[in-house]
Amino acid sequence: MTTTAGTPRPDLDVRPITETEFADWNRALNIGFLREPTSSPEVLDARRPEFRPGRSLGAFDGGRCVATFRSFAQELTAVGGAAVPADAISNVTVSPTHRRRGLLTRMMAQDLAAAKERGDVVATLIAAEYPIYGRYGFGPATWATEWTVDVPRTGLDPRRSHPEDGGRVDLVDAEDVRKLGPELHERLRRIQPGAVSRTDLWWKIATGAVRFRPTWHEPFFAVYRSADGEVEGMVSYTTDDEWGDSKQPLNTARVHWLLAAGPAAERALWRYLCSIDWIVKVRSGWRAPDDLLPLLLPDPRAAAVTTHADWLWVRVLDVVRALEARTYGAAGSLVLEVADGAGLAGGRYRLEASADGTGTCAATTEDADLSLDVAELASLWLGDESAVRLAALGRVREGRAGAAREADALLRTSRRPWCPDIF
Secondary structure, X not given: OOOOXXXXXXXXXXXXXXXXXXXXXXXXXXXXXXXXXXXXXXXXXXXHHHOOOOOEEEEEEOOEEEEEEEEEEEEEEOOOOOEEEEEEEEEEEEOHHHOOOOHHHHHHHHHHHHHHHHOOOEEEEEOOOOOOHHHHOOEEOOEEEEEEEEHHHOOOOXXXXXXXXXXXXXXXXXHHHHHHHHHHHHHHHOOOOOOEOOOHHHHHHHOOOOOOOOOOOOOEEEEEEOOOOOEEEEEEEEEOOOXXXXXXXXXXXXXXXXXXXXXXXXXXXXXXXXXOOOEEEEEOOOEOOOOOHHHHOOOHHHEEEEXXXXXXXXXXXXXXXXXXXXXXXXXXXXXXXXXXXXXXXXXXXXXXXXXXXXXXXXXXXXXXXXXXXXXXXXXXXXXXXXXXHHHHOOXXXXXXXXXXHHHHHHHOOOOOOOOXXXX
16 A cells, blocks of 8 residues: 555554564564565564564554564663663664654553553663654663774783783684573673663574574674683674785774673773784774773773764653662662653652662652653663753752752762663
8 A cells, every 4th residue: 555655644553463464564674774675584584583472563554564663571780780670672663654643652652551561660772863762751871982992002012912810811602602691691780780681582693593684794702711710701793804005904803792790801801802913993882981991901092982872761660669679879868759741650759768778769748859850760760860960951950959969979870880782
């Protein structure tokens, strides 16, 4: 059926897709992301494990899918290490013929209502475009930075690239990564606010056991083992094959992901990457904005910021459980007036934080110390944003003088939250 862009259609149907509609849904997904529309049977078979009944939504016009939306179960690490159940949102598209007709709003409302009913504490997503998701109550909760390291300028001695703590770096195969990676990642995400859970399918995709693209370029995998043989770090990277006119190497190592359970593993893996013969640049991949990488180099200026942008967006669905799940940097109390246009998490709440870092939260009728939208609460919840900054922007309002400064003392963290994943 042919449709005309911009023409309102009251008969558009938004609903969960069936398994038999998956290929049509996947075609709409490809169109929305400007990919070749038709996927091969092999790619469709690879993607089918992501299908969950009731969690993949589509908008249909005369039987043709014109918008897509998928969510799945996830755990998100709060400040202090507790994991909260999250509604992870992905694969959001609207075909160019059907924009500005409220399809995303309808799909989002349906999914968030179901997440609230399930008991999810938050919803999460990685935003392709910044302006879209604030109107649905999401706020940027973590940011990410990518560095490009000019290897000859670092000051590192390539002759001394081995770990100095008795550990070692070894190249491993994809099968080893699937065996060793999940346990290492679990250790990391228990201590990293903003980290999310990974499924077995994630590891299969990352190692080529499942392939969403018709072409697959196998990366290199390296692990760092401590002096006692424990796997403390792991990295996936690819390299190019670029040479100058004078037969000088101009090759770049591009990090897909790097996991480290501590600074020793970080130091060892970055030094390893900067010591590979013929590599003159290292692209770090997406890291936390306060990553140690630049300061691990004798000359930190050798690591230039390539990109810095918002990363994980969070939408609070249950204020009480979200605030009680995390820990706090000081004792204190705040009354928060939370506005939520969708009616999912609004209200007035008293947060009481104890000296041991634990917190309790309950609804109250007391006067508010701070008033803010649920999107601003999401930006504050993982400890990255400052209530004082948001107050200066007019996005947080003080009902009591000094309340924003007190909120920062309670909520902000010494290291910035970070989400190592895209989904």
